[in-house]
Structure formats: structure tokens, C-alpha cells
Amino acid sequence: MDPLHQFQINPLFQIVLGGYDVSFTNSALFMVVAVALIYALLVVGMANKSMVPGRLQSLAEVSYEFVAGLVRDNAGHDAKPYFPFVFSIFMFVLIGNMIGMIPYTFTFTSHIIVTFALAATVFVFVTILALLKHGLHFFSFFMPHGAPVALAPILIPIEVISYVMRPVSLSIRLFANMMAGHTMLKVFAGFTVLMISGLGALGFVTGLVPLAINVALTGFEFLVAFLQAYVFSILTCLYIRDALELH
């Protein structure tokens, strides 16, 4: 009945590496499942290499072209080499979110440490990219063009903080959305169960109300699952653009 029980990490195999507990957990299992699904979609889908694509090939091509368009529109044409990175991010988050919509699975994107590690990977990637591309000139990013020099003591700390906060906002947005949605589904489902056990026959009737809400919420959650993957990748693209162009 605990709506947070679904977020519990359960080790499946005990593994200890260098003093750290890195057991293969339910969360790890579904990360592996997500990677396998994505790879299967692209490899099985593109197996025929048909000139006129079938269903699975269309799906693979649509996902490719969707992310390619995303990168082109938001990160610019110079961002082509980073397309596989954005594609991996998008598919990993999307499939992670979507797997979570299946009952009895585990939503690894509802864990702040996972989303934070992903967001921080983006952050480190983008920062290294900017440093490689622009060298020390990168630090001019923190002083907006045309701003009076007198404002520098205020502007630079603000810019630095907003830059450093990027992975935080990026990760919390995804984590909070996924966790809140899944908790809400569980809470409403719990209402139905409570009504049936508490009100007996009447409970079967009144229990339909939270059930109906849950049906609507499930549809809404599918939207959120897609939207959050989209937002995560779009922001990744925008950060890449910032790194390439420095405003």
C-alpha cells in the first residue's frame, strides 16, 4: 500500500567492487532492458535495410530523424558530431520512462541519483566541449556581451551559479516529474483498494471514481514520459549550442 514502495531498490545479485556495493538491482535490470530494447529496435528494425520501410524500420527511422531534427534545430549544424550522444540520452530517458508505465516494472528515471548522474554527464560533456573548442575564452561566457563592466561583480556570480545549477534543474525536473506521476498513480489506485476493503459492496461503486481518475492519469503519464525525455534532450541540445557558440 505504500505509494513509495515502487521506488525501492532491491538487489538481485550481490556485487561488491573496490569496497563499493554495486549490486545488480531491479533498477540496473531495467537499465539493461532499456539498452537492449533500444538496440533491438534499431538493429532488428534496420535489419532489412528496405527502401520502403516496414513498421519497425519506420519506428527506428522516425526516432533517428526526430532526434536529428532536434539536434539540427536546437544545437545548430555544427552539432552533428554530438548527435549520437543526444540520441543516446533521448532514447535512454524515453525508454526508461516508458518502461516505467508497465505495471511491476521499475522506473529508473524516478531516482534523483540516476537523473543527476545523467544531467551531470551532460554538464561535464558540454563543459569539456566548450573548453576544447574555445580554450580559456570559454570563461567569457560568464560575462554577457554589452553589459557594463561595473556590473561584472554581480553578473559573473549570477552567470556562474546559473551555469552550475544546470545539471541540478535538469535532473530534478525529470526525477520530480517521474516520481510525482508514479506516486499519484499509486495513491489513486490505493484509494480504490481502500474503498473496496472499507465500504464493501458500496466500495465497488465509489471505487470506480479514483479508478477513472487513474485511467486519465495513466494517459497523462504517457505524455509526461515522452515530454520529459524531449525536454531533457532539448536542453542538452541548447547546452551544446551554448558550448559551441558561447552566445
Next chain:
Amino acid sequence: MPNLLAKGRLARWSGVAGVSLVTLTTMAGTVLAAAAEHAPDAAHGGEHASGGLPQLNPANFPTQIFWLALTFGVLYYLMSKKALPRVAEVLEARQERISRDLAKAAQLKEEAEAVLAQVEKSLAGARAEALTLIGQASAEIEANNQARQAALNADLSARLTAAEASIASAKEQAIANVRIASADIARDIASRLAGIDVDSAQAEAAVAAVIEERR
């Protein structure tokens, strides 16, 4: 989407992504190990399921980060090296095929238009030729008609003249006959009534005089 996965750049940026992930994992691991040491209660709380949000239990952090880095790293490798180049290849081949077909269609259209122009040109030539032939024929017919008309007219006027001549000679003849008959009648009358024998020349002169007088 040509060159989306150009080989050299891809390898370089795979390196950057890998370095990012490894750096991050190391950093996070260090921080989290420290955090876990300072929160021994939370570290064991996960087992009891009563220690608040499972997400905030630092005991889970190393395994989560480890498996995320592993799976995402594998995913990135598979996508950039295996899966995406294959998709790009198919999309490029299709694009190539489409543009080749379009070019071929344009060429065929051009050829068809050239043939059409040829046909129209020869059609116009034939039409012009037909028009001149019709013009020639009608001029010929016109000339023919005029010739025949003229011949007919000449024939008719010749016949008219001949008829008029024969009518005139008949009239002369008739008049002459009338004179002779009148002279005979006049001689006869004169001989019977007056008993005078008038010779025929005299009678004819007299008749002629009378006719001249009455005319």
C-alpha cells in the same frame, strides 16, 4: 543527413563522452562514499523500507551510478558505432535513390516535351502545306471556271450574231419578196383596171418609192 556520423569526428567525440562519464562516476563515487560514511543510519535504512524516500538513501547511490555509467556507456557505444551509422546509411541510400529517380523523371519529362514540340512542329508544317494545296486547288478551279465561262460567253455571242445575221437576211429576203409580189400585184391591178401594161422594172421602182415614203 549526410556526414552526420563522419568517422574521425565521431571517434574523437566518443572519447569526450567517455571521459565525461568516467570523470563523473569517479567524482560522484568519492562524494557519495563520503556521504554514506556520514549517514550510517540512512545507509542501512534501505533494508527496512521505512526510512523515507528510497531515492534519498545514499546506500543505493554507488550501484545506481555504476550501472547507469555501464549501461549508458554501452548504449552510447552501440548507438554511435553500430546502430546509427546503419540508419544513416539506409536514409542516405533512400535519399540518393529519390533524387536519382527525380532527376531521371525530369530528364524523361524533358525528352517528352522535346518530342511533343517536334510533333507540334510537324503538325504545323502539315497544316501549312495543306493550306497552300487548298489555295492552289481553288485558284485552279477558279481559273478553269473563268476560262469555261469566257468560252461559253464567246460561243453564245457568236451564235447570237449568226442568228441576228440570218434574221436580217431573212428579213431582207422577205422584204425583197414582198416588193416583187407588190410590183406584180400592182402591174396586175394596173392592167386589169386601166388596161395599162406596166413593165416590171417600172412597177418595182414605184413600189420601192412607196415603201420609202411610208417608212
